[in-house]
């Protein structure tokens with residue numbers, strides 16, 4: 001239905017805005033591109049589902065997100081992967097873990113400030129009907 005397509009178009013615009021805001025923050029630059037598997041040869045041994053903001057932007061454009069919840073799952077995945085791969089046993093690992101938690105909290109704060117709950121409800125209803 002055209003109304004559904006209009007709602008999903010608005011969702012894509014909202015999600016691009018969230019990613020743009022996160023990508024502007026230099027603290028989160030480590031999350032903007034996939035981990036370089038040549039630089040980190042054991043990454044896939046530990047992290048089963050890599051995720052990063054550029055991949056999320058592509059997923060938006062491929063219409064792979066129908067709800068904000070699905071988008072937040074990938075934000076959570078970015079954070080979880082960083083915690084799983086980077087142990088707290090040294091300062092570098094602790095710094096990455098701190099950034100990962102700040103990344104997730106900032107994403108949630110941006111969404112809470114800008115998302116209308118009725119809008120997400122409409123998206124959930126579209127997702128269930130599909």
Ligand SMILES: O=C(C1CCC1)N1C[C@@H]2C[C@H]3C[C@@H](O)[C@@H](O)[C@]2(C1)O3
Nearest residue numbers: 030031035039040081082085086096
């Ligand atoms: O987990 C990550 C990224 C940070 C959040 C995602 N990496 C794994 C490697 C361990 C550490 C050392 C760097 O040389 C760099 O290779 C990585 C990238 O950071």
